[in-house]
Amino acid sequence: MRLAGKRAVITGSGRGIGRAIAIRFAADGADIVINDLNVQGEALQTLAQVEAHGRRGVLIQADLSQTDQTRRLIDEAFAQLGPIDVLVNNAGIEKRSPFADVREEDYDLVLDVNLKGAFFTTQAFVRQLIAARRPGKVIFISSVHEELPFPGFSTYCASKGGMQLLTRDLAVELGPHGITVNGVAPGAIATEINRALLDDQPRVARLLEQIPLGRMGKPEDVAAVAAFLASSDGDYVTGSTYYVDGGLAWNYRE
Numbered sequence: 666m667r668l669a670g671k672r673a674v675i676t677g678s679g680r681g682i683g684r685a686i687a688i689r690f691a692a693d694g695a696d697i698v699i700n701d702l703n704v705q706g707e708a709l710q711t712l713a714q715v716e717a718h719g720r721r722g723v724l725i726q727a728d729l730s731q732t733d734q735t736r737r738l739i740d741e742a743f744a745q746l747g748p749i750d751v752l753v754n755n756a757g758i759e760k761r762s763p764f765a766d767v768r769e770e771d772y773d774l775v776l777d778v779n780l781k782g783a784f785f786t787t788q789a790f791v792r793q794l795i796a797a798r799r800p801g802k803v804i805f806i807s808s809v810h811e812e813l814p815f816p817g818f819s820t821y822c823a824s825k826g827g828m829q830l831l832t833r834d835l836a837v838e839l840g841p842h843g844i845t846v847n848g849v850a851p852g853a854i855a856t857e858i859n860r861a862l863l864d865d866q867p868r869v870a871r872l873l874e875q876i877p878l879g880r881m882g883k884p885e886d887v888a889a890v891a892a893f894l895a896s897s898d899g900d901y902v903t904g905s906t907y908y909v910d911g912g913l914a915w916n917y918r919e
């Protein structure tokens with residue numbers, strides 16, 4: 666089991682890609698902090714599946730758009746589970762809007778969750794590692810839209826573009842501390858963030874034509890790559906972003 670004895674915090678792991686990462690890491694031997702905005706509902710299913718693998722799971726509610734809550738999440742994670750080895754910044758949202766109509770509150774919400782939240786959660790985690798002189802791994806769950814235009818989603822693109830360079834920047838700055846920093850960039854994965862798309866069959870059909878592997882991704886496809894990066898197999902990998910998109914990025918037309 667390649668994550669045996671490891672402890673991981675996975676933000677936004679009540680459902681979707683975050684849940685799949687929590688379950689995969691538990692199957693690989695890690696204890697897990699499950700975080701979401703609400704840990705009463707769907708997050709309980711993530712917890713049950715982590716425990717079904719014989720691992721410890723801890724639920725910590727936090728709204729990562731609030732910087733004080735990112736710090737509380739990391740403090741509670743260390744207090745409840747012990748020294749954390751891996752942070753997966755997965756929590757993310759998107760809002761569709763023509764650029765001309767984007768409201769300031771929507772800009773703030775998307776940037777605050779996707780970029781500022783990941784930034785300060787990582788800062789809190791890294792402060793703990795440096796103080797304890799421990800190595801660690803940071804994984805950002807980004808998107809193919811850290812690189813590719815996504816018309817109608819300018820706030821999302823701004824957040825993921827920021828995440829791309831943050832990954833590279835932190836890899837350089839934190840490498841001397843033994844901390845690796847990598848990204849995983851999913852393409853079209855069948856989760857709730859894509860509900861409007863999934864309910865629009867003609868749009869799905871057009872999208873599938875653009876995916877060389879001919880199917881949408883599963884959350885487990887993303888979790889497998891995150892598990893590699895979290896494990897010692899990924900020890901010499903830092904500053905990289907892995908696309909998990911069935912080839913979409915090189916064939917994208919919208």
Ligand code: BGC
Pocket residue numbers: 759807808809810815851852853854858859862
């Ligand atoms: C977005 C999805 C989109 C996919 C492919 C993801 O990052 O969250 O809404 O379908 O990229 O374009």
